[in-house]
Amino acid sequence: MKKIILVLFLLLTACNSEIKEVDNSLWEDNEISHEEIKSDLISSDSFSISFWFKSDSNKPSDTILTIGDENDYYTLKPSKVSFIDETYVYDGLTLSNKNEDLIISDKKFSLKSNRYNLIVINFYKKNIDIYLNGELASSGNVEKLKGNSLYIGVNPYENNVIQNGFYSKLSISKNILSKDKIFEEFKSELPRVLLDTINISDSDDLIFDYWIDSYEIEGYPVKWVSMNQELIDYRGVIMKKVEEDTKVELTATLEIDGYSTSKTFIVNLRVEDDNRLLIRDLKSLDTYINSYMHSNTKLPDTLSNGSKVKWSSDCSNIEIVDNVLIKLSENEKELCTINASVTKGDITVDKSYSVTILDEIYGYVMSYFNGELGSEVGHLAYSYDG
CATH class of the missing domain: 2.60.40 (Immunoglobulin-like)
Structure with a gap:
């Protein structure tokens, strides 16, 4: 994905001191970096931050966002990380300042790995609401911030480790987003977000039948259509060999609660010379x-x-x-x-x-020794010479 450097500056208008809002509402895959996003709204009494966030790999040290300056800031991070099905999975969310954890969500509110998640944080007076994927994940009381900086996917004041991934549709607004509006945005974008997770890994040279007719994403069925039925059908089954390299199109459509999105994939069928x-x-x-x-x-x-x-x-x-x-x-x-x-x-x-x-492998087997002869227990392990 193309790296798009997003630089956002909010300026005070001379006539009425109105603060301009950040509105990057178009879908762009902005690669996470050390980019600082400035907004005077962050140090105001009430504001909302909304964005979509996708992590490529999740580790215990990852940061979702940091707001404020180096002397006064909050970070949003996973409460802990579990390793499930060979993938790191966020397990709950924690908002912290530089000294302690302030707000911890229930563990059911966990980011989905390798796909976009909607994150919304509403600050009003000394109250804060944190929404994840359309639902209220946690609430609490916090002090007003003095700084006006926002960083996504990194904490520049501590470990400085950049999260691997992307963000999109960043918005900083003086108007507090309602629960209904947050849920509506999540539901309307969910089909696009889920279709974004599909990857035909061998699309440059499709050799075997793809068998996609029963494809589901997070329990939602995906409907497929082939634009080249004579060469490949809606299941991804190759109907015949081609006489020259040919590009074919497979279109996936996903509908959820009345919202529908389609995505077309280009697949190459190659001459087998x-x-x-x-x-x-x-x-x-x-x-x-x-x-x-x-x-x-x-x-x-x-x-x-x-x-x-x-x-x-x-x-x-x-x-x-x-x-x-x-x-x-x-x-x-x-x-x-x-x-x-x-x-x-x-x-x-x-x-x-x-x-x-x-050295050459010698295939003898050892068991773990627990300290008592004749009572070795544990998993089997191959021993290698050298």
């Missing part, structure tokens, strides 16, 4: 070769699409005999460049990989 089959084999070879490999590992001589591979080593302590890696030295590991010459038909491509070669 020697060049294309070689490209596919080279990609699979990149996946097969790891940065760490063990001595006595057998390397492939033929890849899945029929490409032939010849191997060689640039290192005196590493040999490749009959496609088998052999470490000759007694060193625990050897850093080496191994070379693959990959051929399909009349086309040959040479590739090199920097690999650390470790």
